[in-house]
Amino acid sequence: MTALVGILLAVCGLVIGFLIGRRTARRGAAAPARTAAPAPRPTIADLLQRVFHATDQGLAVLSKHSDVVLHNARAVELGLVGDGRIDSRAAAAAERVERDGNPLAVDLSPLDRRGRRPSAVFAQVRPLGDGFAVVEAADTSEAVRLENTRRDFVANVSHELKTPVGAMGLLAEAVLDAADDPDEVRRFGTKILNESTRMGNLVTELIALSRLTGAERLPEMQTVEIDEVVNESLARAKLSAEAAGIAFTVDEPSGLEVQGDLQLLVTALSNLLENAVAYSRSDASVSVSRRLVDDWVEIAVTDRGIGIAPEHQQRVFERFFRVDPARSRATGGTGLGLAIVKHVLANHGGEVRLWSRPGTGSTFTMRLPAAAALTVDQAEPAAIGGTT
Incomplete structure (x- = not known):
């Protein structure tokens, strides 16, 4: 009897324990999960520290004796701080700022700029009070490069305009001196006309270049037929080619299209054609071909002229650069x-490529994104055909 009671009590205990366990599990499931404790919010000092190290400017805080108290990694990259020491020019500026209490600008550009990056660094030194100063350095290489480019461009334009203006003045004096000689007047008058035409072409191209480099808003892009660009460009260059005894050899119409401005593309191709005519030998030919290559439309202008030496090929696209200045002036080039x-x-969205070999000739290729993908048959370049 006692054993039976013990067994019954054990069974009851197991049942009660099972029921209590299930109830506890249900309560645990129903109870909302505890969220992790939120991370502490950064303090103002933390945020300032982050800004100090994340800025693109080189920053350094100096003590009264120009010791570096704090600096960021950018200060080292710009050469403001090296081996834990401030640049001597910045240190001298900091001492003056501490003495006068006024901000000071200082040039921290590398003294030996050959191959150094950055090539130009300028800094502002400001007092912080209590004998401390902050130096803020910035990479100004691009700004210096643009300023040098602008200065060179203005100098080149002035020189190019001065030449025809001076020549026209001298020729006008010659006309006045030869007023009684109709033949001389006609001869000098023709030269004046040529110089004025040259100056007009230069001004026109300067305006076009200014427009292209952002001084004016470019027109809206439209679908342009490459065949129309080629035909108009050939018509523009026809007189120059006939005067030089140059024949244009052109491939068959392609049906290719691009997104762009017709007149700008005609201007570009016309310049390539005029350039090919100017640097070709008499009675030579200039070939024009068009094709589709990997969704790029290519228009190639090939001459059999004097060619361009390898050391000049990267510079021929610079403003006012001439491989042969005498020849360029003789042909009226700007x-x-x-x-x-x-x-x-x-x-x-395209590019121009150059292949050239001295004594053999040159090929300038205009590459433009195609307006739409064409079939393989259309992509095959057409055979070179008749003469225009």
Whole structure:
């Protein structure tokens, strides 16, 4: 009997324990999960520290004796701080700022700039009070480069305009001296006309280049037929080619299209054609071909002229750069044609490529994104055909 009671009590205990366990589990499931404790919010000092190290400016805080109290990694990259010490020029500026209490600008550019990056660094030194100062340095290499480019451009433009203006003045004096000689007047008058035409072309191309480099808003892009660009460009260059005894050899119409501005593309291709005519030998030919290559429309202008030496091939697209200044002046070139081509293509999302070999000739290729993918048959380049 006692054993039976013990067994019954044990069974009851197991049942009660099971029921209590299930009830506890249900309560645990029903209870909302505890959320993790929120991370502590950063203090103002933490945020300032983050800004100090994240800025693109080189920052350094100096004590009264120009010791570096605090600096960021950018200060080391810019050469403001090296081996834990401040640049001596910044230290001298900091001492003056501490003495006068006024902010001071200082040039911290590398003294030996050959191959150094950055090539130009300028800094502002400001007092913080209690004998401390902060130095803020910035990489100004690009600003200096642009300023040098602008200064060179203005100097080149002044020189290029001065030449025809001076020549026209001298020729006008010659006309006045030869007023009684109709033949001399006619001869000098023709030269004046040529110089004025040259100056007009230069001004026109300067305006075009200014427009392309952002001084004016470019027109809206539209669907342009490459065949129309080629035909109009050939028509523009026809007189120059006939005068030089140059024949244009052109492939068959392609049906290719691009998104762009018709007149700008015609201007670019015309410049390539005029350039090919100017640097080709008499009675030579200039080939024009178009094709589709991997969703890029290519228009190639090939001459059999004097070619371009390898050391000049990267510079021919610079403003006013001439491989042969004497020849360029003789042909009336402004030195801006290829620069205009480069900017027209860049504004259309394309590029211009050059292949050349001295004594063999040159090929300038305009590459533009195709307006739409064409079939394989259309992509095949057409055979070179008749003469225009």
